[in-house]
Amino acid sequence: MRFLFYSHDGMGLGHIRRHLAIASALAEVSPKVKVLMVTSVDEVCRLGLPPNVDTLKLPGLRKMANDRYNSRRLGLPTDEIHALRSDLLHQTVLSFRPSVVLVDKNPFGASGEFSMALRAVRSSGGRAVLGLRDILDDSATVRREWPGESVQERIADHYDLVLIYGSPHTLYPIEQYQVVPALRERMTYCGYVVNQSEWGWTAEGTPLLLEREPGRPPIVLGTTGGGEDGFTLLKTFVHASAGAPWEAIAIAGPMLSQQELSTLQRLASDSGVRLHTFIPCLSNLFSKVDGLVCMGGYNTLVEALSQ
Incomplete structure (x- = not known):
């Protein structure tokens, strides 16, 4: 079974470390799974990769503000760097043919760059899973980034499952972020994702x-x-x-x-x-x-x- 993990990675190591923890758990439970982690973090291989896990490096982004990204090194205009990354993501899905795609936090990618790849996953019969921290941002910011019902319903249309990394006893984001019923039906709590690596440091x-x-x-x-x-x-x-x-x-x-x-x-x-x-x-x-x-x-x- 093939998994593709995508994180946009405009700032920090949190997204890719979370995916690495999940990939490590998958490899332990089912050693035959194949996981391709798509990221723009240069240091991903230095973090240590379990068996049957590999990476695809995207050209880097630098986060300037919420949903505003610039090219980190290439110096390309914003529309060009996103178009390049979008094409790479789309072709990767077509070539790798994942059974399951896991996306971290940003449902359609930085500036929508994962939208075309996501449609390809759905067209091929693959399953799409969105992973969200229980704390995304303050409530006002999340509601501003997901305005009205249309964005949330679009997420529900494109994703089979939304995993909440956390516990409802700690925070209940469904109420905090005013999640609409269509998306609420897709959500399930899976506990906190923590790296428990034993790699030598x-x-x-x-x-x-x-x-x-x-x-x-x-x-x-x-x-x-x-x-x-x-x-x-x-x-x-x-x-x-x-x-x-x-x-x-x-x-x-x-x-x-x-x-x-x-x-x-x-x-x-x-x-x-x-x-x-x-x-x-x-x-x-x-x-x-x-x-x-x-x-x-x-x-x-x-x-x-x-x-």
Whole structure:
């Protein structure tokens, strides 16, 4: 059975990490499944891929605002980069012939780029599943992005199932987001999606976290996920850690600009902070540190609370 996972990935690593967790669970339950993850995240292979899982790299996008994206590297006009990605997605569906397509958060892709591929899935008899976090955004923003009944009914027309990543006992988005009956019938809660990887991360140079010596100061970890918008927080964390009664470890993130990374490296060296650019299985560290400083990103918080 073939699965295609699509995430638009305009900001951060959360979408692809969620899909990687689901792909890992699928591979464990049914080792013969084939999963193709379509993403624009450069670091996806460094996160570790289970057997029978591979990736298709799309030209990158940079999120400028909600539903506004620019070309990350090619410098193409917005309409051209979306047209290119749309064609790649459509041809991938036609060639790979997935039985099930799983889409993360954005039902029709960035600026509608997945619409043509989604129609191809339906035409070939495949099933389409939309995965949504229980917290998408504040209610007003979600209602603005899904105005009226037409958008929600369109989602219901194109998707067989809508998975809510979460619990109705924590948040009930059906009421918060004023979901129409046609879409409500497609929704089901599946619990929180958390990476439980056992991949080794010591190659990134933090083996000291594995063995805590008696009397050693507490360890505080500072991370901003992908890092693209995290420079200010990490700079503040590094400054605060200078001479503090804790050991500080900062993870810059693979999307931090080179200029900002160089600044952090200089500050970290002066402050005695261990700075790493990227650790593949960062969530594995959460249970091994005494404190976590982060931006409150959805995936980071869910994975930290699960430890």
